[in-house]
Amino acid sequence: MRMYEIIEKKRDGLELNLDEIEFFITEYCNNNVPDYQAAALLMAIFLRGMNERETADLTNVMANSGDRINLSSIPGIKxxxxxxxxxxxxxxxxxxxxxxxxxxxxxxxxxxxxxxxxxxxxxxxxxxxxxxxxxxxxxxxxxxxxxxxxxxxxxxxxxxxxxxxxxxxxxxxxxxxxxxxxxxxxxxxxxxxxxxxxxxxxxxxxxxxxxxxxxxxxxxxxxxxxxxxxxxxxxxxxxxxxxxxxxxxxxxxxxxxxxxxxxxxxxxxxxxxxxxxxxxxxxxxxxxxxxxxxxxxxxxxxxxxxxxxxxxxxxxxxxxxxSNYALFPQPVYKMSYICEKPGYIHSMKTDKIGMASLVLGAGRETKDSKIDYSAGIMLNKKTGDRVETGDCIAVLYTNREEALSQAVSLLNEAIVISEEPHDKKPLILAYID
Ligand code: URA
Structure with missing residues (x-):
């Protein structure tokens, strides 16, 4: 079996069999398939998709690629x-x-x-x-x-x-x-x-x-x-x-x-x-x-x-x-994010709020970044809420003074204020079994 043929097959929209999926996973994990061929196959899968059987096979092969934890000694259903x-x-x-x-x-x-x-x-x-x-x-x-x-x-x-x-x-x-x-x-x-x-x-x-x-x-x-x-x-x-x-x-x-x-x-x-x-x-x-x-x-x-x-x-x-929240790490800087015009919060670009928290120190910019446990954002207002000029929409927590202006810019992009009230959406949208 050759990796080239597996890539070619998926590039042309054909279905991969279990042996081919196993070959790709095993040989890539053993460093016998270079990153450029693995990336080409992933892009072919991305563009062409996988059917239910291929997806199930890929899942099982990856699940079996290392340890499997056995919880059977714990009584009851886990x-x-x-x-x-x-x-x-x-x-x-x-x-x-x-x-x-x-x-x-x-x-x-x-x-x-x-x-x-x-x-x-x-x-x-x-x-x-x-x-x-x-x-x-x-x-x-x-x-x-x-x-x-x-x-x-x-x-x-x-x-x-x-x-x-x-x-x-x-x-x-x-x-x-x-x-x-x-x-x-x-x-x-x-x-x-x-x-x-x-x-x-x-x-x-x-x-x-x-x-x-x-x-x-x-x-x-x-x-x-x-x-x-x-x-x-x-x-x-x-x-x-x-x-x-x-x-x-x-x-x-x-x-x-x-x-x-x-x-x-x-x-x-x-x-x-x-x-x-x-x-x-x-x-x-x-x-x-x-x-x-x-x-x-x-x-x-x-x-x-x-x-x-x-x-x-x-x-x-x-x-x-x-019972004593003061035992958590405390940040040096706390800054209020103030509302500049009256209206209603129409929407929040939530990924940008996550990014603002990350730049304040709560997340990782690279996989080796150290996290600041005290950093983050407390929102006082959310989508649908009425806001007035001067209201504190959120409080920013950080030990990085220099990150505050970037976090504020991200919040400016994230929080959209409109003149009209906006209905709150339900949170639980579907159930699938
Ligand atoms: N989380 C995962 O573990 N894998 C993905 O591919 C995406 C989110």
């Missing part, structure tokens, strides 16, 4: 949740303790921030002492002892995806439904959960900008889940507006704690509670209405907040942060 990435998306920090407080084990492997989107692991590391780097045995033992662990990837999960994602990132081949679906699902399959809830984001802050493409991606991933014997459902949620008011690592942890105290922003509460209820439903402990009640009860009783405190303590963090 339900995972994955978000395709957004701005201010801190739902994992809320739903994971809720689900664990309802008696369903949570063995959650999470990622770091990618571009303008944040990552759960970076957020958790803003809690003084919190360790996210665990061995597989430690990770499993934590779930067995307290019912919950959230860690960065342990072991060598789907290394083929890692290598191919890095190449896609620099060859303009990220935004293809088959490639995104196989990338995400290969990691989910390798990380061992029995059932999967997917939160597919849609809008200006998401990888998928249109509702139609988001539904296509959700259907592709749900199909892969079903074809590999894992019950999978997807919820399509709005990312045309940041979720909640906090964007940035410790700011988002504080907002998640407030939500577990039943005191957070309503949009964040609604999406997190719904995803938690869908996870509980998938675990089989009740119908959707019963699961929604269990979620509300876990929060109102304080059990979900206690579970979060237990998680922090068990992974070496200082659980006092829950």
């Amino acid at each position: 339900v995972d949740k994955h978000s395709t990435g957004g701005v201010g998306d801190k739902t994992t920090l809320i739903l994971a303790p809720i689900v664990a407080a309802c008696g369903i084990p949570v063995a959650k492997m999470s990622g770091r921030g990618l571009g303008h989107t944040g990552g759960t692991i970076d957020k958790l590391e803003s809690i003084p002492g919190f360790k996210t780097s665990l061995s597989t045995d430690q990770f499993i033992d934590n779930v067995k002892s307290i019912g919950i662990s959230i860690a960065g990837q342990t072991g060598n999960l789907a290394p083929a995806d890692k290598k191919i994602y890095a190449l896609r990132d620099v060859t303009a081949t990220v935004n293809n439904i088959s490639l995104i679906a196989s990338s995400i699902m290969s990691k989910k399959l390798a990380s061992g959960a029995d059932r999967i809830v997917l939160d597919v984001k849609t809008g200006s802050g998401a990888f998928m900008k249109t509702f139609k493409d988001s539904v296509k991606l959700a259907k592709a991933m749900v199909k892969i889940g079903h074809n590999t014997g894992r019950k999978t459902v997807a919820v399509v949620t709005d990312m045309d507006i940041p979720l909640g008011c906090a964007v940035g690592n410790s700011l988002e942890i504080i907002e998640a704690i407030d939500t577990l105290k039943n005191n957070g922003p309503l949009d964040l509460r609604d999406v997190s509670f719904e995803l938690a209820a869908r996870m509980l439903e998938l675990s089989g402990i009740g119908n959707l209405e019963e699961c929604r009640k269990k979620v509300a009860d876990a929060v109102l009783s304080g059990r979900a907040l206690s579970k979060f405190a237990e998680l922090i303590e068990n992974q070496g963090g200082n659980k006092e942060v829950i």
Whole structure:
């Protein structure tokens, strides 16, 4: 078999068989296929697409390219949740303790921030002492002892995806439904959960900008889940507006704690509670209405907040942060972003708000950049809100004084003010099973 012929076949719009997909992945991972040939094939896939069978084969081959975590020693059904990435998306920090407080084990492997989107692991590391780097045995033992662990990837999960994602990132081949679906699902399959809830984001802050493409991606991933014997459902949620008011690592942890105290922003509460209820439903402990009640009860009783405190303590963090937010790293500079004309917030280009937070220090410009956990943005106003001249729309937090003007320019581009009121859109847009 020759790589040249595989590229030629896909370039001409033909279907690749399993042997060809296996050859590409194995030989590329063994450094026997150069980047230029792999990039040519990825671009051919990007332009010509892959059918359902090819996408499933690519997913399985990538899932089998490294370790597969075995969670079978943890009693009960393990339900995972994955978000395709957004701005201010801190739902994992809320739903994971809720689900664990309802008696369903949570063995959650999470990622770091990618571009303008944040990552759960970076957020958790803003809690003084919190360790996210665990061995597989430690990770499993934590779930067995307290019912919950959230860690960065342990072991060598789907290394083929890692290598191919890095190449896609620099060859303009990220935004293809088959490639995104196989990338995400290969990691989910390798990380061992029995059932999967997917939160597919849609809008200006998401990888998928249109509702139609988001539904296509959700259907592709749900199909892969079903074809590999894992019950999978997807919820399509709005990312045309940041979720909640906090964007940035410790700011988002504080907002998640407030939500577990039943005191957070309503949009964040609604999406997190719904995803938690869908996870509980998938675990089989009740119908959707019963699961929604269990979620509300876990929060109102304080059990979900206690579970979060237990998680922090068990992974070496200082659980006092829950009652004393001054224990989080504090920034030197805090600057108000002031409204210059009266009207209504018509829209927010959410990726630009993510970028503004990144330049303030909350994200990575390159993969080796160091994160400033105290940096970020607190939004006081969001799409649909009335604003007057002089109102504080947002507060910017940073240790980089020189970044403030660039962040302000990005917010000027991001926040569109109009004279007419604008209806707020629903947040939960579709459910696919
Ligand atoms: N997240 C992933 O893990 N992979 C993609 O391809 C896109 C988003």
